[in-house]
Amino acid sequence: MATPDDTNAAGAGPTRRHVLRSGALVGGSVLASGLAGTQARAATDENLPPNVPEWTRTPGAPTGSPLYGTPSPFETHVVKNISTSLPQYLSAASRTPLQDLDGIITPNGLFYERHHGGVPAIDPAQHRLMLHGLVERPLIFTMDDLRRFPSESRIHFLECSGNPGYKKPYGKTASDLVGLVSCAEWTGVSLKLVLQEAGLQPGAKWVVAEGADAAVMTRSIPIEKCLDDAMLVYSQNGERLRPQQGYPLRLLLPGFEGNMNVKWLRRLHVTAEPVYSREETSKYTDLMPDGTAREFTFFMETKSIITRPSGGQRLTDQGFHEISGLAWSGRGRIKRVEVSVDDGKSWQDAQLQDPVLTRALTRFRFPWRWDGQPALIQSRAVDETGYVQPSLAELLAVRGDNSGYHNNAIWPWRIDADGEVSNALA
Amino acid sequence: MRSHRIMLASVAAIVLAGAAVRAQSPYGIGRPATPAEIAGWNIDIGRDGSNLPPGSGSVSHGREVYQQQCASCHGTDGEGAVGDRLVGGQGTLATAKPVRTVGSYWPYAPTLFDYIRRAMPQNAPQSLNDGDVYAVSAYILNLNGLLPADAILDAKTLAEIKMPNRGMFVDDPRPDVHKPVCTMRC
Numbered sequence: 001m002a003t004p005d006d007t008n009a010a011g012a013g014p015t016r017r018h019v020l021r022s023g024a025l026v027g028g029s030v031l032a033s034g035l036a037g038t039q040a041r042a043a044t045d046e047n048l049p050p051n052v053p054e055w056t057r058t059p060g061a062p063t064g065s066p067l068y069g070t071p072s073p074f075e076t077h078v079v080k081n082i083s084t085s086l087p088q089y090l091s092a093a094s095r096t097p098l099q100d101l102d103g104i105i106t107p108n109g110l111f112y113e114r115h116h117g118g119v120p121a122i123d124p125a126q127h128r129l130m131l132h133g134l135v136e137r138p139l140i141f142t143m144d145d146l147r148r149f150p151s152e153s154r155i156h157f158l159e160c161s162g163n164p165g166y167k168k169p170y171g172k173t174a175s176d177l178v179g180l181v182s183c184a185e186w187t188g189v190s191l192k193l194v195l196q197e198a199g200l201q202p203g204a205k206w207v208v209a210e211g212a213d214a215a216v217m218t219r220s221i222p223i224e225k226c227l228d229d230a231m232l233v234y235s236q237n238g239e240r241l242r243p244q245q246g247y248p249l250r251l252l253l254p255g256f257e258g259n260m261n262v263k264w265l266r267r268l269h270v271t272a273e274p275v276y277s278r279e280e281t282s283k284y285t286d287l288m289p290d291g292t293a294r295e296f297t298f299f300m301e302t303k304s305i306i307t308r309p310s311g312g313q314r315l316t317d318q319g320f321h322e323i324s325g326l327a328w329s330g331r332g333r334i335k336r337v338e339v340s341v342d343d344g345k346s347w348q349d350a351q352l353q354d355p356v357l358t359r360a361l362t363r364f365r366f367p368w369r370w371d372g373q374p375a376l377i378q379s380r381a382v383d384e385t386g387y388v389q390p391s392l393a394e395l396l397a398v399r400g401d402n403s404g405y406h407n408n409a410i411w412p413w414r415i416d417a418d419g420e421v422s423n424a425l426a
Numbered sequence: 427m428r429s430h431r432i433m434l435a436s437v438a439a440i441v442l443a444g445a446a447v448r449a450q451s452p453y454g455i456g457r458p459a460t461p462a463e464i465a466g467w468n469i470d471i472g473r474d475g476s477n478l479p480p481g482s483g484s485v486s487h488g489r490e491v492y493q494q495q496c497a498s499c500h501g502t503d504g505e506g507a508v509g510d511r512l513v514g515g516q517g518t519l520a521t522a523k524p525v526r527t528v529g530s531y532w533p534y535a536p537t538l539f540d541y542i543r544r545a546m547p548q549n550a551p552q553s554l555n556d557g558d559v560y561a562v563s564a565y566i567l568n569l570n571g572l573l574p575a576d577a578i579l580d581a582k583t584l585a586e587i588k589m590p591n592r593g594m595f596v597d598d599p600r601p602d603v604h605k606p607v608c609t610m611r612c
Contacts, residue, residue: 087508090548117545131456132464139456140463148455197451208470214551216544218470269470276473278541282532285595291520293531297598390603398603402524406600 080110081175090118091215093160095179098326099310104155104353104361106182108237113244114160114180116279117215120264124248127212129232133270136199143248146232149189154231154254155360157183157328159300161257161284166392166401170426174310177411177423178303181328183361186252188233191226200270208275209251212266219260219284220274221253225298229254229359232265254359255330256298257405259284289400300330302389303408304337304364304381315370315419323350323366329383330359336382337364343376344412350379370415376424378412392425471540475585478536482580483561485568491558492565495547504569509548513569516590529570533595535587538563560584 047053071078078101082094093114096106106112113119124143132138160180164171171177195207200223207226211217221230231252234241241247246263253261259279274280274296286294304327309315323341327334333356338347353363364379380389392409412424471477483491493502499509504527506512515525524530528538543559545551554562564579572587573579 117548117551130459130464130467132459132468136450138459138464140459141456145455149453193453197453197455199450210470214545214548216469216551218540218544267467269468271470273472275470275540276534276537277470278532278537278545281534281537281595282526282528287519287524287526289520291524292594292596293519294598294600295595297600299598299600301600387601394603402519402522 078110080113081173081179091116093180095175096182097175098179098181098305098307099174099313101307102324102363104183104326104355104363105237106184106361108184108239108242108245111182111184111236111242111245112158112160112180114258115213115215115244115263116217116259117213119243120213121243122212122248122264127248127266129249129265130267131194131198131270132267133208134201134204134272135195135270136201137197139198141194143234146189146194146234146249149193151187151189152231153185153187153235154229155183155185155355155357156252156254157181157300157359157361158252158258158261159328159330161259161297161300161405162407164407165404166396166399166407168426170423171311172423172426173312174305174307177311178305180258181326181361183328184236185238186231186233187235187238188231188249188252191230191232191251192228194232194268195226195270198270203272204270206271206274208267208269208271208277209260209262209265210267210269211246211262212264217259217262217279218275218277219262219280220271220277220296221251221256221260222296222298223270225253225256253298255300255332257284257300260298284405286399286403286405289402294403297406298330300328301406301408302329302331302334302381302383302387303327304334304379304389305411306339306377306379306413309377309415309421310413311421311423313421315415315421318370318372321368321370323368323377323379325350325364325379327352327362327364327379327381328360329381329385329387331387332384333358334362334364334381335384335386337362337379338382339364339366339368339377339379341368341375341377344378347380370419372417372419374417375415376412377415378410378424380410469540469544471536471543473534473536475536475581478539478581478584479556480581481556481560482578483557483559483564484578485561485564485573485575487558488561488563488565488568491554491562495554495558496562499548504566512566516570519591519594527570528566529572529590531591533589533592535563535567535572535584535589538566539584 078097080094081097086092096110096112127143129141163178163180205223206220208220233250233252236245249265250263251261251265286297306323306325308324323339327337337350339350340347350364350366356362382388389410395409414422414424499507500512501507504513512528515527515530518525539559560579564573564577567573
């Protein structure tokens with residue numbers, strides 16, 4: 001493996017070329033980034049200049065193979081992150097490999113999952129959405145019906161309410177730690193239009209959403225959200241929803257905790273008060289140190305995480321590294337992200353990468369030169385309401401650690417003298 | 427002739443009714459949901475017990491149903507295994523190791539019926555009849571000391587049960603963590 005000394009850009013010159021030609025060094029992409037990941041390494045230099053690579057000297061695979069595209073065989077390690085030792089896999093979660101992704105859009109195959117009764121296989125021709133309760137006209141819609149409504153497409157994040165919990169052990173990688181967040185372009189119909197189709201009666205204050213899965217997931221949504229930016233979604237990143245994301249129909253409540261965005265949506269019950277389902281009383285409530293529990297804790301608050309460099313990665317070179325990460329807020333747009341590379345002693349503005357969208361992941365970038373010394377790097381975000389992402393200590397002081405939900409703490413990574421990156425709070 | 431007039435009148439009425447519905451529905455998409463269709467799918471039970479079905483079940487029958495359908499995941503006495511612990515934990519919520527169970531944490535007893543009927547047992551949801559759901563609800567409440575061993579549970583008695591933790595739920599106070607001094611341009 002390359003050491004910081006033999007790849008130092010300042011003095012590389014002839015030495016570096018010599019090493020490359022001898023084939024003793026790692027692949028070009030690793031050299032370029034100076035970040036050791038899991039990229040495939042060239043075994044020899046036969047495909048490197050001045051030689052002509054083997055993939056240039058023979059024709060490639062036929063067009064249209066395969067008919068549904070898959071990632072490069074050199075990227076097969078970039079997959080959803082799920083423990084191999086869970087007691088059961090029906091009510092469980094898998095995480096997005098945040099540290100391996102760029103930009104703000106999560107590929108559909110890598111979108112995080114949280115299911116409560118497994119993933120149903122629903123025939124869209126036999127799926128129905130029932131809308132009833134405090135409405136003038138109870139209605140039933142087919143999927144074809146719902147696609148007849150005016151459509152809209154918007155980019156929003158989704159995040160599990162417990163991402164992460166407050167108790168140790170904390171995750172080793174960005175994915176282990178906060179991989180229960182993803183972001184996509186969603187296409188569907190405004191829930192407001194569908195509710196207007198049935199006509200709301202006076203006294204309609206809540207909408208109880210129910211899934212068609214084996215958990216028959218049930219959550220109550222305040223009518224204000226339903227008439228604001230809530231959507232009934234049938235497509236994600238341009239294609240129909242994946243089964244894991246609610247095919248053929250899901251609710252999307254931008255900025256609200258993930259489980260409320262009911263997948264496999266089959267029923268909307270307009271009511272005067274919440275239904276107080278098991279999920280919104282005994283499960284997704286936040287237990288405080290005094291024994292009280294907060295209920296109907298909808299918003300995911302402002303948060304950010306550095307994804308590169310992050311836990312489990314290794315800096316192989318001193319010198320320039322771009323620090324890159326993600327920020328998001330359930331209450332609106334990200335206004336500012338600051339980065340500290342000196343254990344929080346000083347903070348500097350990161351650059352926000354366009355687009356900066358409301359209730360969407362926002363990519364931030366910060367140029368940095370690593371001097372080869374141990375360092376502690378972290379980011380903190382501010383949203384357009386002025387809310388500042390808190391530290392873990394500040395959260396624990398108010399909430400204790402019994403609640404598993406809504407931990408939006410600043411999370412520092414430690415870089416040691418060997419360039420190894422690890423969770424500084426673990 | 428007379429029947430012809432009646433038919434014409436009926437057609438006119440249907441057309442008018444259709445026009446009225448379309449006038450109220452901006453897009454005229456979807457079809458009416460019938461009361462029977464709604465009754466088949468609407469399994470929501472309010473915290474006050476509203477929409478609980480007829481029927482009843484005893485603690486003793488519930489013990490039998492529980493051992494057959496629930497014990498393999500939730501433990502013989504509700505102590506938990508692969509499935510959640512269901513029993514005990516009263517007095518632990520304000521400690522470092524809170525134990526959240528039906529008895530210690532759930533605020534409303536009718537929710538127990540709602541959840542068991544809609545989603546349990548996990549390997550065969552919605553397979554129990556209403557009497558069995560009342561019975562197994564009764565048994566779990568009995569294990570938590572909230573129902574006597576000879577009790578029979580129905581819509582009325584289930585709605586009357588006052589859960590111990592009912593008064594401990596509060597509204598969301600967030601944002602609850604504020605920077606003491608905003609030192610930035612915010």
